[in-house]
Amino acid sequence: MKIKKIAVVGPESTGKSTMSAYLAKRYQTVWVPEYAREYCEKLTEPPTWQDEVNMFYGQLELEKEILAKVTNNILICDTTFITVKIWSDQMFGKSPQEVLDELPKHRYDLYLLLDIDLPWEDDPLRDFPDMREHFMDVWHRELQQLKANYVVISGSGAERYENAVAAIDVFLKER
Numbered sequence: 001m002k003i004k005k006i007a008v009v010g011p012e013s014t015g016k017s018t019m020s021a022y023l024a025k026r027y028q029t030v031w032v033p034e035y036a037r038e039y040c041e042k043l044t045e046p047p048t049w050q051d052e053v054n055m056f057y058g059q060l061e062l063e064k065e066i067l068a069k070v071t072n073n074i075l076i077c078d079t080t081f082i083t084v085k086i087w088s089d090q091m092f093g094k095s096p097q098e099v100l101d102e103l104p105k106h107r108y109d110l111y112l113l114l115d116i117d118l119p120w121e122d123d124p125l126r127d128f129p130d131m132r133e134h135f136m137d138v139w140h141r142e143l144q145q146l147k148a149n150y151v152v153i154s155g156s157g158a159e160r161y162e163n164a165v166a167a168i169d170v171f172l173k174e175r
Helices: 015-024 035-042 049-067 083-094 097-103 133-144 160-175
Strands: 002-010 072-080 110-114 150-153
Touching: 002 015, 002 160, 015 072, 015 097, 015 110, 015 160, 035 049, 049 072, 049 083, 049 097, 083 097, 083 133, 110 160, 150 160
Parallel strands: 002 072, 002 110, 110 150
Antiparallel strands: none
16 A cells, blocks of 8 residues: 655644654554654754755655555644745745755645634744744745645644644545
């Protein structure tokens, strides 16, 4: 069976990592953490253009590595390298060409776009608490341009998790 790749994406502070861990446990599989988080924790200055390129390749490599460990034919991805495109566009006004070239080649079967209906949580690696609506719009545009299969996941607490599971279950039944 083909491995189904499910990406958990969205603006900052929407619970992507927590949701990814929960879904991996729920579906008895593994998940790919966000490479950029670990990378940026080691930086002493704001990320440069080269850092964005490095994060792009790092996310691809990490996903490839974890793909080999998949159980239950489902891979959960805590974000994707689309984040590199979004951040590069915001910070530098453009995206690395290798990112643009690879976007249509790295498809995910389902994207869960986490809504901004959770309260903002401060974190040293988060930058734009006042731009959540803007970034939610950007995520919609990016996913629409890719003609991606995506569902917006809203709610708080258990309701948010139940909504994500329901979206995945519907997707799996259709496949």
